[in-house]
Amino acid sequence: MKMNYRKSLKFLVLLVSAILIATVSATVYDYMYLNANVGVQGMSLAWVSGADATSAGTEISGVTASLNTLKGPPNGTRIYRDPVRVNNTGASTVTFNLTISTVSGDTSYLDSIYVRLYNYTDDVSIQNMTVWSSGAQGSDLAGLQLPANNMWRFQWEITWKSTATTSHSVAVNLKIQVPV
């Protein structure tokens, strides 16, 4: 069999060229740039432990507060008057929403959970949040306005049904959303 070297060489050059073109094409990008300076902006709202922090098992870590040991008897109401507060250390009023993220656990044995907001200084009622009542999750609170250098306490009220037993518990996650 006679080989045509000239043709083969041409084919080889063509093949290498094709590979080079394909490779270069595949690695050609367009670039856009987004440069941002991310600074640390201090939130003017902060959690503060209240007078009932011990009995409620209050723990605060940055923007998260946890009430770890809330309890209640069946068919009676346990009230934690001052387990945790939110403090506005800023120079202007902060408007925020208080939302119910989740209510989970043995909710069928739970009669109700209410969270009532009071001004810590003069004890004036701000607003009440129904977290759980009549077998359903309650509603969010929108447009709450905490004035500068003011503090609100979060009063928790828990009522278990008479059918509840020692194995039952409920977890509630609330969220404060401060539009920037």
Add this chain to the structure above:
Amino acid sequence: MKTRYVILTVALLLCLGYLAVSVLGTVSDFMYLYSNSSYETPLVVLEDGSDQISTVYADGTSAKIAIDATGVSSTYNFSLNVVDYNASLWEVTLEHFSYTDLSLVNVSVILHSNSTLSDQITVSGGNINQTGNYYNLTSNSTIHLGVTDLVENSVVGTTVLQTHLRIRVPNTTTYTLYIITFEFTCT
């Protein structure tokens, strides 16, 4: 042709505006409040008193006291027992939260331990007063709820008085509420 360009431009501007609002509206700071609530076996319970005029409901955390009032003043010193089965000191007080037809009777409600007593609620002439005084419930002890000086005011009907027994650990603001209902019937 010119109209088409205008419509297209307006549509683009609307889209841009919507996108801008959407982006700006979702910028927020967040704080979180987590809680875990669990059942607690009642540390203080209500029990029937020796006067046998009470009904204690499930778990001993609520009760009703029903008495027929007459024109002769009567007293029931052992209407209901409040029992502490634990080695804990509590303070208790009685506070009303609703009532009907108060003018039908005059009556006083007290807490006592046989040796000391604390006035709690008085109904007289259609008015109601509560002292708000706390009374000590010491560890593993029993105190009594008494109904004293009950007299009807010559009118047929029933006075219903709804109260909370407030139970707290001394010097704290964590407390428990038990509902105690009084029914005074005038015949």
